[in-house]
Amino acid sequence: MDDYESKKFIAKSENITIGELLDIWAEEELKTGTLSNGTVQNYLGAITNIKKHPISERKLKNVTSEHLQAFFDLLSFGGTYPDGSERKGYSKDYIRSFSAVLQQSFRFAVSPKQYITFNPMQYIKLKYQTDEVDLFSDDDMDGDIQPIPREDYERLIEFLQNYNPPAILPIQIAYYAGLRIGEACGLAWQDVNLEEQCLTIRRSIRYDGSRHKNIIGPTKRKKVRIVDFGDTLAEILRNARKEQLKNRMQYGELYHKNYYREVKDKTEFTMSSIIWTEQRMFQKIIRKYPLSA
Template sequence: IKKHPIADRKLKTVTAEHLQAFLDLLTFGGEFPDGKVKKGYSKDYIHSFSAVLQQSFRFAVFPKQLISFNPMQYIKLKKQAEEVDLFSDDEVEEGTQPISHEDYERLIQYLEKKNPPAILPIQIAYYAGLRIGETCGLTWQDINLEEQCLTIKRSIRYDGMKHKNIIGPTKRKKVRIVDFGDTLTEVLKAARKEQLKNRMQYGELYHRNYYKEVHVKNRVYYEYYHLDGTQEIPTDYKEISFVCLRPDGSLELPSTLSIVCRSVAKKLEGFEDFHFHQLRHTYTSNLLSNGAAPKDVQELLGHSDVSTTMNIYAHSTRKAKRDSARLLDKVASNA
């Protein structure tokens, strides 16, 4: 918000029109104050911005009495239209490119020096295709190392309105089983061993992870907390043994991982557009390009429709298809 010109206005001169224009820009995208043209943000992200502004202006009205009314009460959060313009001149956007295995290894080497706690979730996403919230929500009870499979039943996300990390269902609200191979098996075994070692080294300062059940208006949700051994555990806290931990035992959260990915995009050559979800696209592309059945890949990914799976693959293989098409030029030149 501070980066936008609206932040430079005097409080009393900020109108509903200014706020509506700001939130519309975030929703639909366009040219931002830094001169860059960006896409609109997700619905959850927009609601986070709206919540901050609502509370801020409400506070300015009362108890501060700096303004007489809250201009945010007139704001309408709009939705991005899903219709396709059949006569648009816009080019079809290319999809997220998969990461080569060489680049993946280079990424791991970079993180070993810069941010080791991010390595395990990135390894899990690369070898099992999990979403960022699903990766962070994985517990050791969800993993069967002998059968080499994961049970995906929960996801973690940050709720901007509640200012809490919330444990909830997966995107499709369905439990799914994801099989994996020997490489991820060894990664998980090594991680488990490292965590037991950290627990011994940190002693009572080692953190345990908990969730708390919250009931609001006939709805139930679960808040995430972590406490070290010196802190008293509330009676309504239930312990949960997450897989992706920091050295002190606390959970490696999606918000932290997103920051790490943004840092990678800025500092690691060849990763300029990198984001965590790219690992899931890479997993999809790797399976399909090596002969996996699309229906099997759909079920491993938890997509609602096999066309979603195939669209990702189609976008990710644009370069290969272009190169194939240009083979005809070679045929023509040799004729």
């Protein structure tokens, strides 16, 4: 390790700044933890933005809750930034990501690092601008997220038809039902009600970068919810179900369903086939054992 790296990571605690703390926390805890890749990238983006603000240059030993509260009030309501620019306030979800990063990094600074003796973020109150009332708002939805344009969706499907056909079904479900892609990939057929045209969202699939494997777990907000869908997705799902049943009959013992096992408190509960992975398994089989003409 060269002198620069040594100074960067073995600096005396009284000289460490908030920006340096964020870098250390990202390398030693954030990137090696069990958070999904999406969350990690979101937090890394928040770190980059925090480090653009002068508060990142403040030493840990000098930072107070008042400094942090002023920073979050500026994020919430906007105003004049240190560079002289005027900016509007950020969305609730964006501010929450900043808060999560600073909460966890300051906790990390208290223990195990022992850079400071208490977490000043515990006294911060997040404030938000009052939005116009929306009678149809959904508190579980992520703010500021817009669906992709129809033409982009069609280009994506056209690309996947040549590059990765098994990925088309979860993309279609995500697009027409407004799901996160991990939720779409985590659906099982018993979660689909074609008569009532609704989905029960119980689980999500995410990639664990530290273990290099896919993990099936709860949804982002750890809630089970019901999502309605229209006739277009209903037809897509009916055709997918018919195709899977036909292939299962034709291939017999060569056809393998991909199972997951739900485990809670070390007690096994249910076993179900995942729609997408069953479809993907069939694609592998048909390449190895093509149907006769």
